[in-house]
Amino acid sequence: MRTSVFNAHTRCTLAPTNQNPSPARLTLPRQTIMATWKASSSSSSPAASPSRRFIPYRRRTKASPPRRPSSESPPRKMRSIADVMAKSPPVVEQEQDDGYGDVTCEKCDLGERDDELLLCDKCDKGFHMKCLRPIVVRVPVGPWVCVDCSDQRPVRRLSQKKIMHFFRIEKQIDQTERSQLSQEESRKHRRRSCSLTVKKRRRKLLPMVPSEDPEQRFAQMGTLASALTALGIKYSDDLTYVPGMAPRSANRSKFEKGGMQVLSKEDLETLELCRAMYRRGECPPLVVVFDPLEGYTVEADGPIKDLTFIAEYTGDVDYLKNRENDDCDSIMTLLLSEDPSKTLVICPDKYGNISRFISGINNHNRFGKKKQNCKCVRYSVNGECRVLLVATRDIAKGERLYYDYNGYEHEYPTHLFL
Structure with missing residues (x-):
């Protein structure tokens, strides 16, 4: 029979060695159990009884210190962004081909000065701002179409x-009223005579x-x-x-x-x-x-x-x-x-x-x-x-x-x- 040994403050329970449950549980008196425990502890040693195993009991005597919240944790030493960028490998920017890399101006047949090269929103042809007639002085903010794609018609002379x-x-005023108005205007804006020593003539x-x-x-x-x-x-x-x-x-x-x-x-x-x-x-x-x-x-x-x-x-x-x-x-x-x-x-x-x-x-x-x-x-x-x-x-x-x-x-x- 396997006996589980505990300390003095622990209740002890005997169980059969085999895993199959017995048809009827045997209950022993308390005095018999205590006598058997004293005899085995005094006359036997662990070496003499290899089937005996001591199971230690661990009792908590002091609670573990509470965990410090994250806000009270000591600050971590952070590296500056300059140190991070200095040690990080350089990123190679890959140029994306948008299909307009080989566009040239339709007037001068050159592809230089990309900042002044305008693309028509209809025909996708390129034109330099200075090559257009009339010259475009700044890059348009909204959509832009070239002269060939614009539907602007010539304006006729008005009657x-x-x-x-x-x-x-x-x-319409006649010639008499015109002469009268011209006389009034000349009279109104006639130069007035004044001394230069008094005040300076204002334009x-x-x-x-x-x-x-x-x-x-x-x-x-x-x-x-x-x-x-x-x-x-x-x-x-x-x-x-x-x-x-x-x-x-x-x-x-x-x-x-x-x-x-x-x-x-x-x-x-x-x-x-x-x-x-x-x-x-x-x-x-x-x-x-x-x-x-x-x-x-x-x-x-x-x-x-x-x-x-x-x-x-x-x-x-x-x-x-x-x-x-x-x-x-x-x-x-x-x-x-x-x-x-x-x-x-x-x-x-x-x-x-x-x-x-x-x-x-x-x-x-x-x-x-x-x-x-x-x-x-x-x-x-x-x-x-x-x-x-x-x-x-x-x-x-x-x-x-x-x-x-x-x-x-x-x-x-x-x-x-x-």
């Missing part, structure tokens, strides 16, 4: 009736002098109407405020960073006079000419004197933050605010006038400044910001008009300008 409807000309804006021939004026307005129609732009001689864009209340000259110069009373009268002349169909002697290299340009169809008012820059007024990814290449700054989110711009992509087509000089060319003959000036007119184009010198007939696109901010790319 006088359509021209009057296009510019919303109020009425004033001069009103535009339209062509005398009505047929010539209609021809001049016809070129502007054809250019605006070709680009899908409606004529507007004032700033437009469209719902969803900047409201008119946001156009306040007091928000200008550093302040804005106020248009004097005499210059304001000149501005209102020129606006009234525009409404009567009397425009400055300018024509819009399409150049194969520069696109639409503006040329003088008659002599223009220095400081003559040419036009006001018009279009939709919007916040600059809404036009950061716009494809319009004629956005003009209207208000520079301390808060960039309140800066306003003029966008002549839907509404505009002849000021949209005046060319810009190349700021990266030393001869660019010599071509400039007008400037863009921002004024505060009745508390609102306005942008006026004024001649900076005498302009002869046939001369092309240029001004500096980066007069205030150097944000416009002009390195491809001629």
Whole structure:
């Protein structure tokens, strides 16, 4: 019989040696069990009784210390990202072949200058920005198609009736009224005699002098109407405020960073006079000419004197933050605010006038400044910001008009300008 031996504080149970249960369990008295246990422990040794086995009993006397939470664990020493990158093997970037690696320009047959190579979204042909006619000065943000894939049709010449409807000309005035107006204008802008020792003569804006021939004026307005129609732009001689864009209340000259110069009373009268002349169909002697290299340009169809008012820059007024990814290449700054989110711009992509087509000089060319003959000036007119184009010198007939696109901010790319 196998006996299990425990310490004094443990109950002992006897069981048969075989695994098969006996038909009836034998129960012995407590005195018999204790006598047998004492006799076996005193007379026998482990060596003499090989069938006896001592099973030790392990009693827990002290609980294990609680596990320290992760937040209280000692901080691990971390390596800096510089050490990790220094010991890590370099990653070789595999160039993915997108199928356009061998694209060349269709005009010059060269594949260099990838940053200036445009791909047509229809025919997948490549064209350098400088090889296109007219030249593309910056990479388009949205989709772009070449001239062969564009469905733009040539615009026909408009009749006088359509021209009057296009510019919303109020009425035609006869020669008598014209002579009276010219006399009033000359009387109003007659030079006043004053002593040079009292005050310095201030340069004033001069009103535009339209062509005398009505047929010539209609021809001049016809070129502007054809250019605006070709680009899908409606004529507007004032700033437009469209719902969803900047409201008119946001156009306040007091928000200008550093302040804005106020248009004097005499210059304001000149501005209102020129606006009234525009409404009567009397425009400055300018024509819009399409150049194969520069696109639409503006040329003088008659002599223009220095400081003559040419036009006001018009279009939709919007916040600059809404036009950061716009494809319009004629956005003009209207208000520079301390808060960039309140800066306003003029966008002549839907509404505009002849000021949209005046060319810009190349700021990266030393001869660019010599071509400039007008400037863009921002004024505060009745508390609102306005942008006026004024001649900076005498302009002869046939001369092309240029001004500096980066007069205030150097944000416009002009390195491809001629």
